[in-house]
Amino acid sequence: MATYVLVHGAWHTGKELEPVAAAIRAAGHRAFTPTIKGNRSGDSKTTGLDEAIESIVDYLIENDLRDIVLVGHSYGGMIITGVADRVQDRIRRLVYWNAFVPNNGESVLDMVPRPFAAMFEAIAAERGDGSVTLPFPIWREAFINDADFDTAQRAYRALNPHSLKTLVDKIALKVNPAELLVAKSYVNCTEDTSLPHDEPWHPRLSQKLGLFRLVQVPGSHELCFSNPARLAQAILDAGRD
Amino acid sequence: MATYVLVHGAWHTGKELEPVAAAIRAAGHRAFTPTIKGNRSGDSKTTGLDEAIESIVDYLIENDLRDIVLVGHSYGGMIITGVADRVQDRIRRLVYWNAFVPNNGESVLDMVPRPFAAMFEAIAAERGDGSVTLPFPIWREAFINDADFDTAQRAYRALNPHSLKTLVDKIALKVNPAELLVAKSYVNCTEDTSLPHDEPWHPRLSQKLGLFRLVQVPGSHELCFSNPARLAQAILDAGRD
Amino acid sequence: MATYVLVHGAWHTGKELEPVAAAIRAAGHRAFTPTIKGNRSGDSKTTGLDEAIESIVDYLIENDLRDIVLVGHSYGGMIITGVADRVQDRIRRLVYWNAFVPNNGESVLDMVPRPFAAMFEAIAAERGDGSVTLPFPIWREAFINDADFDTAQRAYRALNPHSLKTLVDKIALKVNPAELLVAKSYVNCTEDTSLPHDEPWHPRLSQKLGLFRLVQVPGSHELCFSNPARLAQAILDAGRD
Numbered sequence: 132m133a134t135y136v137l138v139h140g141a142w143h144t145g146k147e148l149e150p151v152a153a154a155i156r157a158a159g160h161r162a163f164t165p166t167i168k169g170n171r172s173g174d175s176k177t178t179g180l181d182e183a184i185e186s187i188v189d190y191l192i193e194n195d196l197r198d199i200v201l202v203g204h205s206y207g208g209m210i211i212t213g214v215a216d217r218v219q220d221r222i223r224r225l226v227y228w229n230a231f232v233p234n235n236g237e238s239v240l241d242m243v244p245r246p247f248a249a250m251f252e253a254i255a256a257e258r259g260d261g262s263v264t265l266p267f268p269i270w271r272e273a274f275i276n277d278a279d280f281d282t283a284q285r286a287y288r289a290l291n292p293h294s295l296k297t298l299v300d301k302i303a304l305k306v307n308p309a310e311l312l313v314a315k316s317y318v319n320c321t322e323d324t325s326l327p328h329d330e331p332w333h334p335r336l337s338q339k340l341g342l343f344r345l346v347q348v349p350g351s352h353e354l355c356f357s358n359p360a361r362l363a364q365a366i367l368d369a370g371r372d
Numbered sequence: 373m374a375t376y377v378l379v380h381g382a383w384h385t386g387k388e389l390e391p392v393a394a395a396i397r398a399a400g401h402r403a404f405t406p407t408i409k410g411n412r413s414g415d416s417k418t419t420g421l422d423e424a425i426e427s428i429v430d431y432l433i434e435n436d437l438r439d440i441v442l443v444g445h446s447y448g449g450m451i452i453t454g455v456a457d458r459v460q461d462r463i464r465r466l467v468y469w470n471a472f473v474p475n476n477g478e479s480v481l482d483m484v485p486r487p488f489a490a491m492f493e494a495i496a497a498e499r500g501d502g503s504v505t506l507p508f509p510i511w512r513e514a515f516i517n518d519a520d521f522d523t524a525q526r527a528y529r530a531l532n533p534h535s536l537k538t539l540v541d542k543i544a545l546k547v548n549p550a551e552l553l554v555a556k557s558y559v560n561c562t563e564d565t566s567l568p569h570d571e572p573w574h575p576r577l578s579q580k581l582g583l584f585r586l587v588q589v590p591g592s593h594e595l596c597f598s599n600p601a602r603l604a605q606a607i608l609d610a611g612r613d
Numbered sequence: 614m615a616t617y618v619l620v621h622g623a624w625h626t627g628k629e630l631e632p633v634a635a636a637i638r639a640a641g642h643r644a645f646t647p648t649i650k651g652n653r654s655g656d657s658k659t660t661g662l663d664e665a666i667e668s669i670v671d672y673l674i675e676n677d678l679r680d681i682v683l684v685g686h687s688y689g690g691m692i693i694t695g696v697a698d699r700v701q702d703r704i705r706r707l708v709y710w711n712a713f714v715p716n717n718g719e720s721v722l723d724m725v726p727r728p729f730a731a732m733f734e735a736i737a738a739e740r741g742d743g744s745v746t747l748p749f750p751i752w753r754e755a756f757i758n759d760a761d762f763d764t765a766q767r768a769y770r771a772l773n774p775h776s777l778k779t780l781v782d783k784i785a786l787k788v789n790p791a792e793l794l795v796a797k798s799y800v801n802c803t804e805d806t807s808l809p810h811d812e813p814w815h816p817r818l819s820q821k822l823g824l825f826r827l828v829q830v831p832g833s834h835e836l837c838f839s840n841p842a843r844l845a846q847a848i849l850d851a852g853r854d
Contacts, residue, residue, distance in 0.1 A: 268583065269583065271585075272555075273585075276585040277587075277609070280612060280613040314754075322587070322588050324586045328574075328575030328578075328579055329575070329579075334810030334811070337810075338809070342751065342755065343754060345806045346758065347803060347804050347831070371762060372762045512826075513796075513826045517826045517828065518828075562829060563827055563829050565826075569815075569816030569819075570816070590829070
């Protein structure tokens with residue numbers, strides 16, 4: 132029995148990962164789905180990256196979790212990298228699932244194409260509370276391309292506006308992921324088109340891990356909605372010793 | 373219920389897509405398989421691209437088809453792009469299945485490696501009636517690599533000589549595909565080696581669509597022969613809203 | 614009924630391919646699993662590439678094998694290329710399975726990243742008998758990433774130290790693979806990370822074959838251990854006419 136902690140991406144909360152956690156539990160493990168500060172109901176949309184990371188560190192300590200397989204999705208890759216840098220002794224393995232892999236001093240916006248960053252900044256300027264949202268056509272075609280329309284709509288309604296500051300802030304790390312002495316895996320959904328084809332998740336970001344285990348699985352960036360059981364199996368294949 | 377129109381590639385006719393259409397109909401939709409001018413029995417092998425496009429426009433009008441999911445395979449990508457440019461109001465979504473995506477002024481030969489173009493021109497010069505054919509070893513190894521030998525031979529016998537002019541002619545478009553205000557999908561067969569690995573279908577040509585939905589499916593360029601039901605499912609995943 | 618000869622990679626023997634051979638036999642074919650000179654019990658670890666190739670030529674002649682589908686894994690790609698160059702008339706088709714494809718004058722070390730070559734040379738220097746081994750963490754994460762830990766360990770224990778000289782020696786060929794008049798296939802396991810992502814097996818090495826048939830299958834470099842039946846099916850799809 133292993134202990135899985137699933138850290139969601141931008142616009143999500145832990146609740147959307149519950150079906151994945153349920154499938155991991157059904158395989159005999161423990162699974163936790165915290166929500167990062169900034170994405171909880173009522174959180175300020177000016178939350179920064181440091182606070183966001185610290186909120187998951189706090190969660191692990193409060194729940195006395197150790198020997199953790201720590202899984203991060205998308206923006207959650209920033210969080211798990213920062214968490215491992217701060218409480219490495221609690222981590223058994225890091226699993227990046229189509230997730231950002233930052234080196235010290237990098238932000239999410241440093242790892243996305245410049246037009247994406249410009250779009251986020253324009254949306255945030257219009258919204259005025261520090262948050263960004265994702266236009267539905269981009270969500271439907273490029274993020275959740277493997278689901279039917281009803282699933283895409285239902286999932287879209289579950290999203291919450293995301294603090295732009297968490298995407299702008301540069302991470303402070305004592306050591307880059309490639310040098311971190313923790314086992315690492317990368318789960319790559321092979322139809323993930325949320326990043327463009329010339330700046331993909333894998334291998335562009337995965338190779339920043341140094342030695343890592345690759346697991347690939349058919350699916351979009353949002354396989355948590357379109358096929359949570361299949362995603363859970365990929366996470367289990369990535370998370371085992 | 374949606375209306376699918378499947379537009380075949382070079383050397384094919386609509387008849388070879390009937391098993392795919394049958395699987396689409398079994399899922400509750402309408403499906404049509406016209407044959408492009410130049411590939412019908414008795415057609416001149418000096419047919420040009422403009423006539424070829426116009427023949428499918430005529431088919432849609434004669435059959436009063438509207439709200440169409442228009443699917444194009446290979447050379448058929450030229451046709452559906454031209455058709456959408458002319459009768460955009462009849463199209464619900466374009467689905468490119470390992471298909472050429474032309475911008476205004478481009479031809480098929482502009483999008484294939486120079487040695488391929490030279491081979492086609494040499495074959496046409498030898499045949500003398502304006503048509504090109506495909507040598508069986510290339511067909512068997514690079515086009516239908518996922519089928520058994522009997523299927524590869526049977527499919528090869530169904531092919532008809534193809535007008536080189538349709539591959540040489542540059543398309544005239546009012547607007548390039550990326551700017552066309554129609555939903556778009558790209559179906560990529562992951563073992564398609566009909567184009568070389570350094571000039572692939574996806575993402576080289578797919579990304580010319582701008583925002584599009586990616587669907588990937590195991591199979592060769594000729595999945596219509598080797599597994600029509602699997603292809604039909606991929607087309608349905610690509611064609612839904 | 615066809616005749617398959619499966620040629621193992623570095624550190625392996627024919628015995629590890631027996632489950633694959635059994636599945637090929639169950640499909641109605643003959644299958645042989647010779648062990649290359651240098652990897653047999655008691656062999657000198659200073660065996661060179663030429664002797665290694667010759668040992669498989671000898672095996673084919675001693676067993677009077679003809680019309681062979683000759684399959685090579687990894688380093689075994691050097692062997693089958695050399696064998697086909699010497700006894701081409703016995704070969705029906707070459708199947709490279711995540712295998713090196715050498716042109717005349719190339720060695721394995723010419724086709725791997727310089728840091729890999731340096732690591733092998735350092736390990737060999739430490740061992741002192743001419744052989745190299747693979748550190749377990751690299752094996753587990755990058756070679757057999759799709760297996761559970763017990764399978765990874767059991768497989769690791771089956772490995773034998775490999776003669777560095779076979780990886781250093783440059784092959785002597787009368788003709789390069791692309792010009793060799795024998796049918797060729799390449800089986801690519803899509804999660805093979807034993808070579809880095811910027812210097813992959815396919816298409817970097819496969820395209821040196823000229824016209825070839827691509828077969829892809831989910832799995833790591835060591836699919837022979839993690840799913841021998843799935844690998845056997847891929848080899849059968851690659852090996853048929």
